[in-house]
Amino acid sequence: VSTQSTWARIEEEVVEERAATIMKPNTGLLLKARNGCVDRLGRHRNAGEEWLYLGVGSYLPGVEEEIIRIVEAKVLTETKALHIEALRNFTDIFGTVRKAGEQWLLTSHDCETYVVGPDEKFLQEVSLTVLTDRQFCVVVDPWRDGRQQLGQKEVRRGRAAFFLHPGERLEKGIQDVFVLSADEALLLTAKESLVMKGEDGKDKEYFPGDKWMIYGPREFVPKVSMEVVEKRRTIPLGDNEGIYVRDTKSGQVRAVVGKTYMLLPDEELWAKPLSEVVLEKLAQQGNAKAYLDGKTQAKARDPSRVVTYSVPHNSIVQVYDYKSKKPRIVFGPEMVKLGPDEEFTVSSLSGDKPKRPGVITTLCLNLGPDFMTDILTVETLDHARLALQLSYSWYFDCPHGDVDAATKVYNVADFVGDACNAMASRIRGAVAAVPFDAFHKSSAAIIKFAVFGEEPGSNPKRPKDTLKFKGNNLVITSVDIQSVEPVDAKTRDALSKSVQLAIEITTKSQEAAARHEAETREQKAKGELERQIIDDKAKAEKERLQLLGLQAESAAIESTGASKAEAKATAAAAEIEGQSAVEQARLKAEAQSVASEADLQATLARQSAELEFKTELNHLEVDKTKKLAEIEVKKFKKSVESIGKETIAAMARAGPEMQAKLLKGLGLQGYMLTDGNSPINLFNAANSLAGSS
Numbered sequence: 001v002s003t004q005s006t007w008a009r010i011e012e013e014v015v016e017e018r019a020a021t022i023m024k025p026n027t028g029l030l031l032k033a034r035n036g037c038v039d040r041l042g043r044h045r046n047a048g049e050e051w052l053y054l055g056v057g058s059y060l061p062g063v064e065e066e067i068i069r070i071v072e073a074k075v076l077t078e079t080k081a082l083h084i085e086a087l088r089n090f091t092d093i094f095g096t097v098r099k100a101g102e103q104w105l106l107t108s109h110d111c112e113t114y115v116v117g118p119d120e121k122f123l124q125e126v127s128l129t130v131l132t133d134r135q136f137c138v139v140v141d142p143w144r145d146g147r148q149q150l151g152q153k154e155v156r157r158g159r160a161a162f163f164l165h166p167g168e169r170l171e172k173g174i175q176d177v178f179v180l181s182a183d184e185a186l187l188l189t190a191k192e193s194l195v196m197k198g199e200d201g202k203d204k205e206y207f208p209g210d211k212w213m214i215y216g217p218r219e220f221v222p223k224v225s226m227e228v229v230e231k232r233r234t235i236p237l238g239d240n241e242g243i244y245v246r247d248t249k250s251g252q253v254r255a256v257v258g259k260t261y262m263l264l265p266d267e268e269l270w271a272k273p274l275s276e277v278v279l280e281k282l283a284q285q286g287n288a289k290a291y292l293d294g295k296t297q298a299k300a301r302d303p304s305r306v307v308t309y310s311v312p313h314n315s316i317v318q319v320y321d322y323k324s325k326k327p328r329i330v331f332g333p334e335m336v337k338l339g340p341d342e343e344f345t346v347s348s349l350s351g352d353k354p355k356r357p358g359v360i361t362t363l364c365l366n367l368g369p370d371f372m373t374d375i376l377t378v379e380t381l382d383h384a385r386l387a388l389q390l391s392y393s394w395y396f397d398c399p400h401g402d403v404d405a406a407t408k409v410y411n412v413a414d415f416v417g418d419a420c421n422a423m424a425s426r427i428r429g430a431v432a433a434v435p436f437d438a439f440h441k442s443s444a445a446i447i448k449f450a451v452f453g454e455e456p457g458s459n460p461k462r463p464k465d466t467l468k469f470k471g472n473n474l475v476i477t478s479v480d481i482q483s484v485e486p487v488d489a490k491t492r493d494a495l496s497k498s499v500q501l502a503i504e505i506t507t508k509s510q511e512a513a514a515r516h517e518a519e520t521r522e523q524k525a526k527g528e529l530e531r532q533i534i535d536d537k538a539k540a541e542k543e544r545l546q547l548l549g550l551q552a553e554s555a556a557i558e559s560t561g562a563s564k565a566e567a568k569a570t571a572a573a574a575e576i577e578g579q580s581a582v583e584q585a586r587l588k589a590e591a592q593s594v595a596s597e598a599d600l601q602a603t604l605a606r607q608s609a610e611l612e613f614k615t616e617l618n619h620l621e622v623d624k625t626k627k628l629a630e631i632e633v634k635k636f637k638k639s640v641e642s643i644g645k646e647t648i649a650a651m652a653r654a655g656p657e658m659q660a661k662l663l664k665g666l667g668l669q670g671y672m673l674t675d676g677n678s679p680i681n682l683f684n685a686a687n688s689l690a691g692s693s
Contacts (some may be wrong), residue, residue: 020058026073028115030052037064050118073113074122081163082114083123090119103166104355123166131158131174136221138171139164153224167227171172180216182232187213187265206419211265234262240335248269253340255306257316268342271303277346281363285310307338313365316398316414317408318345329406332364345410350417353389357417365409369477372416374422384436385487389478390447392423405473412472419474423467426450440498444481445462 023029028396031053034043040062045051052060052071061067074082084106086098094110103123106114116122131137137160142154143165153171156162164170178186190206198204199215206212211229214220220226234241242257245267253270263269274282279301311332320327330336338344344363347480351359354375373391380386398405412418430450431439439446445463452464467476486492640648 013310019066020060020061020068022058023056023070025056026075026113026115028071029055029059029119030068030071030118031061032066032068033064034066035064037062039065044153052117054114054115062502071115073115074125075113076106076108076111078108079128081108081126081128081188083126083166084116085121085123086119087121087164088119090117092117092120105163105165107163109216126163129155129162129164129170129174131160133159134177134179136173136177137174138224138607140171141167143168155221155224157221160609178220178222178228178231180214180218180220180231182217183214183262185213185218185232185262186222187211187229187232187263188222188226189229190226192225194223196226213265225532232263234276235262240308240337242337243304244270244306244340255337255339257306257337269304272307272338272340273303274307275346277361278344278363281344281346281361282307282309296318309338309344309363309641310334311335311336311364312366314367316367316409318407318410319343320345327407327410329403331406347410347413349414355417355420358418365396367398367409369393370395371480372420373482374420374424376427378428378431380436380439381433382432382435386431387485387487388427388447389482389484390423391482392419392425393474393478393480394419394476397468397475410473412469412474415469415472415474419469419476422469423476423479440484444482445582447479447481451476458517 021029025079030050031039032050033039033047035047036044039045039051040053044052045064050068076082086100086102088100089098091097098104098119105126129137137156139146139154139156141150142152143149144154148165148167150167157177164342180186188211190208190210193205195203195205199213206226213232237243237257237259239258242255243261244253245256245261245263246253246269248266249266282301309317311330311334313333314415315332316325317330317332317336319330319336319338321339321342327345329434336344347362347365348358349360349362353373371391371393373389373652375387375389378386378388396405396409397411409415427450430446434446448463452467453463454463460504465477468474469476601629
């Protein structure tokens with residue numbers, strides 16, 4: 001090695017030229033020995049051995065040394081640490097013996113920067129785990145006393161800050177402390193045997209699988225030997241609200257209605273299953289015609305809530321209990337609350353025109369009165385086929401509260417279809433026995449007799465008033481023929497011609513009657529008009545005679561009444577002027593009295609206000625003077641107390657004593673001090689000086 005020019009000798013050969021490697025701060029040089037040698041620090045290195053050289057400046061490797069790479073240092077901070085693993089047995093730079101496969105944590109407390117050596121492996125950077133006073137975490141496989149406790153867990157609560165050691169991990173991450181209010185609780189289960197204080201303050205032992213609850217208000221951090229199943233809250237329930245609760249031990253389900261309830265440890269909410277039809281009907285509550293269009297926006301339902309249904313007025317609902325195997329009937333208006341083992345009886349009724357089964361599904365049955373419309377095809381005796389649209393008025397003979405009669409209503413599943421089919425059969429039989437012309441003339445009577453039957457003993461014959469189905473107490477009260485239309489073209493043409501002919505005959509007869517009525521009215525009107533003209537002329541003559549008499553009387557009164565009116569007006573004017581003068585004088589006197597009284601009251605008020613103001617001002621001045629005097633006294637007193645009696649006495653003696661010491665320092669045996677203004681008796685002064693000497 002030289003910094004000068006070098007020439008190879010004959011017996012030498014230049015194998016390679018090497019330049020020095022510049023090493024910066026926080027870097028290391030990974031070297032490898034080609035053959036056995038001694039490194040720069042005097043340590044023996046075997047062939048193939050790797051080591052790390054740390055330093056700053058230039059480094060020129062030896063003949064048997066090989067530079068593998070420059071290693072950058074890892075920077076450690078307060079919030080960042082390293083996980084390191086040993087590749088083989090060695091002693092690290094801190095003097096700790098490491099075994100192959102061993103992992104450890106390196107933080108900023110160990111060093112600020114760290115260069116990973118050839119016997120080590122960098123695993124990962126670890127961030128600082130910070131817990132606030134409202135957080136906690138569960139560390140799995142924690143390190144204690146330098147050893148990892150595999151299979152164990154440790155709860156750590158804030159405030160805390162730590163780095164996870166190699167192999168440690170957080171179960172469910174950082175969690176918030178459970179803060180329970182007065183209406184909240186935690187359902188806990190034991191994963192291993194533990195002893196814990198109960199609500200009564202006594203220790204209680206729990207075994208694996210046991211469940212219990214912790215009630216608020218409080219803060220709670222679970223131990224590793226227990227697990228939080230769920231957080232529960234009291235469920236407020238109104239009078240018509242409830243929940244289904246299932247006992248997890250016995251499996252029994254009950255309904256809790258009308259009170260605020262907190263589930264017990266061995267209880268859970270039970271979801272009551274309902275069919276799609278029932279769910280759809282429950283969603284249609286409040287929409288009376290929802291079953292017609294079938295368009296209902298289904299609301300999200302809580303399956304654990306007690307199923308309720310508002311029974312409309314004059315309706316009934318049947319609920320069947322599968323546990324007791326008994327139905328119960330609810331009359332509207334009422335709120336139905338289903339028990340855990342109860343189900344609604346869904347009625348499937350015929351609908352549309354003509355009637356088709358299964359069109360309408362409903363939970364309640366209307367007791368009526370109501371009507372239903374059906375279209376049926378009939379054939380007359382002369383084979384004329386007609387389409388009749390009939391409307392039946394009906395009701396159920398079921399008094400409110402009569403459970404037996406209401407139960408009988410549900411004996412027929414589809415009362416609409418059965419009733420329409422029964423009446424259609426009767427009508428077809430009756431129409432088939434008469435020709436088309438007879439049916440066309442008296443269709444209403446034929447259909448009523450067919451539906452209701454003949455009233456026994458009636459003369460003339462008439463139909464019964466009602467038709468009652470004894471199976472379900474359905475009563476038909478009337479039948480209305482809304483339309484009659486022929487099915488085939490020939491019958492339609494014949495019916496059209498007969499209808500047109502009837503219309504023409506009716507129109508002509510109405511025209512003749514109207515013409516005759518108009519002529520009669522015209523003759524009556526002419527006679528009444530002539531009679532009225534004669535009466536009016538006679539009345540006019542009578543009125544003219546009365547007018548002439550009144551005009552003569554008016555002229556006489558006018559001549560004699562002018563003077564009387566003038567005299568009366570003059571007297572009345574004088575009287576009014578006198579009364580006005582008296583009233584004016586009285587009002588002026590009252591005005592002056594009111595003004596003087598107001599001035600007097602104002603003067604008294606002003607003087608009273610001034611007196612009160614001066615009195616208050618004097619009081620304020622006196623209070624101010626007293627408070628200032630008290631302040632001065634307190635100030636002087638506190639000044640004297642702060643200075644002290646000895647200090648005041650020393651200040652009083654300081655002047656004369658200082659003057660005496662000054663004159664004594666001048667060596668005078670006798671002296672006299674004067675200010676030049678006061679006369680001095682020199683004889684007495686001389687005697688004093690002589691006496692003192």
